[in-house]
Amino acid sequence: MTTAKARREEIYRLATTAGLTSVEELSQRFNVTASTIRRDLALLNDEGKLARTYGGALAIGAHPEASLRQRIGEAFEEKQAIAQWAAAQVQPGESILLDGGSTVGALAHALRTHGNLTVTTPALNTVQELADSSGINVDCLGGRLRSVSQTFVGPLAEAALERMTFDRVFLGADAVTHDDGICEADQTQTRLKELMARRGAKVYVLADSSKLGRRPFHAWVRLPLPWTLVTDAAADADQVALFEGAGVQVRVVSLDRPARLGGLADEEEAS
Known part of the structure; x- marks a missing residue:
């Protein structure tokens, strides 16, 4: 046998x-x-x-899903700049949802000094980042642990989300396109991300420029408009134009001034 x-x-x-x-x-x-x-x-x-x-x-073949540990060192400066910009959007008293992934994990680190926040997450790295942060309440989504991404997924996490809403939702991505949305290696992870996007008043996808327009896997998260793509200044201009043409708000972050927008006004200032 x-x-x-x-x-x-x-x-x-x-x-x-x-x-x-x-x-x-x-x-x-x-x-x-x-x-x-x-x-x-x-x-x-x-x-x-x-x-x-x-x-x-x-x-997966030529496009294996990298572990969270492997991804932390990739495009490190770009992810830090994106994270700093995202952290600047968060206001005191808000309830926010942080996805898994290395870029969103960098955002969790940037939020450590913030106070008067409620953070909900399925990600172990975010829990570890915020576990000892005073003034931040951390709610964890339970479920089945995906070891490669270090996030909890499945029916238990999905059921918990149905009872919550958030001021802001920050999503990570293995890749992202203007037409199909977020590309992931796992269907259960895409399902959870879809639910996350539905529960937020404002939705952001944090993706460095190397992830734009790529299709390494065959599982997708379709995101309802409006949502905001936050990327770095190395983003291809044609790719940015495709996202904007599809109705996606794009924020391009400069590495030398992480909280500055690349040519577009801050949504908080513009509102």
């Missing part, structure tokens, strides 16, 4: 060589139930080896 570990290794090999593989095909091949295959796929997904799609699994 094939062990669970050997079965998952074979599933990964099949997905890598054959591409999309359905749950039904895998169930028949290994003579196990569909629910067993779905658990295998969930584990492979959590390890960042496969990106799940409806009814099957798609091998």
